[in-house]
Amino acid sequence: MAMFLPLTIFLISLSSFSSSPSHAKDTLTPADMLTDNQTLVSAGGIFELGFFNETISGYHYLGIWFKADATKVVWVGNRDVALLDSSGVLQIRSGNLLLSDRRLVQVIVNAENVASSPNTTATLLDTGNFVLKEADTGTVIWQSFDVPSDTYLPGMELGLFELNTTQPSYNILVSWASPQNPARGLFTLTMDRINFTKLTVWRGDGRQMDIAFWDGQHLRFIFDNTTENNDYTFRYQTIDEEAAYYTFSNNKKYDLIWFVMSSTGNLDQFFLANGNIWSVSHSLCEDSSGGNTGKCLATLPSMCDRGDDFSVMNGSLPSAFNNGSIYMGTSDCETLCKSNCSCTAFVAVQDGQPVCQLYYQSKKDILKVVDEKGSGIIYIRGGSTSSSDGKNLKFWLAIAVPLAFLLILMPISLCCYLHYGKRLQASRQQEIINSDQVRLFQIGSTDVSPIQYNGAKIANIMELGRQKDQELPLFSFSSIQTATNDFAKANKLGEGGYGPVYKGLLMDGREIAVKRLSEISRQGLEEFKNEVLVICKLQHRNLVTLLGCCIEGEESILIYEYMPNKSLDSFIFDSTKRKLLDWRKRMNIIEGIAQGILYLHKYSRLRIIHRDLKTSNILLDSDMNPKISDFGMARIFTDSDTKGKTSRVVGTFGYMSPEYAMGGLFSEKSDVFSFGVILLEIISGKKNIAFFEADDPLNLLGNAWSLWKEGKSNELMDSTLSGSCSSNEVTRCIQVGLLCVQERAMDRPNMSDVVSMLSNETFALPLPKEPASWSQLSSTDADSSSSRQRYQSTIDVTTSTIHASK
Known part of the structure; x- marks a missing residue:
């Protein structure tokens, strides 16, 4: 306690210069709502908490600063998720500090330690610490000093x-x-x-x-x-x-x-x-003197001829000029542009929305087409060029170009001419390598030298990292080794068809999940590339976020946001953990999965068929919200496509629709079938595949169908749910699941209808027909095991599952 005595003395003395009134509010309660024009002030008037904005982009942040000098911000609560504008709100919901804006995207400020009690308060102290505690006991749940x-x-x-x-x-x-x-x-x-x-x-x-x-x-x-x-x-x-x-x-x-x-x-x-x-x-x-020895840890030097400084101007640019847009903050967008010396400019805000649009045309061409009345913010590398500068440049060019031509033409030799093509190719290849190294420098730790990149890997990096409408951060292998403690067994989360998955910790404190391609994996570079190209273009709260990738030597690694509660199957198929999932939580998971699939099918920039939906590919965040993962098998559909066909059927037995498993046909209705299986598994707490493994004459779908026909649907329900839900809700959900797993694809609802069925109790449900697996197993062939063998022999089956580490 002795260490806090000087701090107490300073608090007493500091109160003498504060102009804050003694009755200023320092505590947020569940009844309060802190908006952009409101603040909390610590009891002694020393610190203030509220919203501040970044002057260039206009993004808003929750922060703590000195009451006497608002420019001295000492803490930021949402560094990774900026608020769009002044619509930000901070409030206590279910005991947690919840931050949101007009997008209604909610951020839990105290995500590291979530409250178990709804009766909490948050107080700003004179130490600059923002403390969330239980109102009754005073027990500290979370504090800003810990983050x-x-x-x-x-x-x-x-x-x-x-x-x-x-x-x-x-x-x-x-x-x-x-x-x-x-x-x-x-x-x-x-x-x-x-x-x-x-x-x-x-x-x-x-x-x-x-x-x-x-x-x-x-x-x-x-x-x-x-x-x-x-x-x-x-x-x-x-x-x-x-x-x-x-x-x-x-x-x-x-x-x-x-x-x-x-x-x-x-x-x-x-x-x-x-x-x-x-x-x-x-x-x-x-050196201990702090002098300029040339060995100081200073800002990274620029590797681009025009430097890394950007001038700022208001306006917008034609969509034809940009290489697509993605959702990210100004800082990340600037990092992407800096990492590529060919990037001339970028736009980080357009029509009031945060975007990232990169431009590669000459600065002169860009300045010609800027619409100064546009609502965006344009960042131009090396500063803008005025019209008078342009006229002077033309004057000097008219004199310098002919003279330079004569001077250059005279010493040109035949040898230089013959070698010009090779030198140009080497120069372009070196520019590629240098640009990739800059990205590695800015994203992760690396000592990679250009010689380590062979031609094949350069091609892969170019294909994955420089797509026309998307760039993905590249991590170095050494940074991933450091983050995972050299892929230590203690950090292994599980293993799937792709390879092992590890937990990692980046130097900036972010937790990550690292998926490493195994040498013996049946999935390979094609699936790796497919997942990168598909998920890069997707942004939804019920889809897992891909943070970057690593392509180095023989390594192919994907880096995701870390999901602390692992996968859905680790809960619903565990006799102990599934008790933690009451009916409300299971419904929230079911509805979240449905929303994610609906986004893939209808509302994303691309129409995506996942093709490998299963409980182990549904990850759970700290609040048990579901996020769909593993897009290695996904396929992109155009607006005119209704179904596809493949000669190589890859998926997981028990979740595949019959038309896909038997004939290689897949469509949106294939994902609907998989969702129906997942829904019934969540309600029952039983695996569909487990019935086959036990040689049960009825699989889960057949069992659900049989009970539904007999009016005993509630008997399918997990016994741990008893008393936490109404029988009507359970029966309705089981009926939705049976509608999704009908044998004929045309009989199944689309995901728009499924979402309506789940969220609107007045939505009339049609009567389901027999499930696909039930029909096949009820055929004239009495030997169910042989039926199963014929069914399974046509597909390249995976039964990959990621289990929670102990």
């Missing part, structure tokens, strides 16, 4: 936690993308993962520098020449091999001292005294 942004305040714990588990957590600082943009930037300040006595800064290219070490009594920074700094006191703490962290307090000389990991790679130290704020910027250099 710092770029600022290190007194009392914060910077380090590693839960070290004795397979999923340790990290409190780190990540710089802003730029002085104006609070998105995650290039620099990360963290405790060294091996030697806990050191603090290390990592740059986006994987380069690192130790900037401080614990000498047993004090934390010594490389820019500190004294043996002991009297401005602050650091403490190094360990807890029973579970945690190791640093925390600090400032002395009486200043009201407050804090540190900021800046977007330029410097460590800025701020001081507050008597209401005044000033700072000192420390270059992180290898």
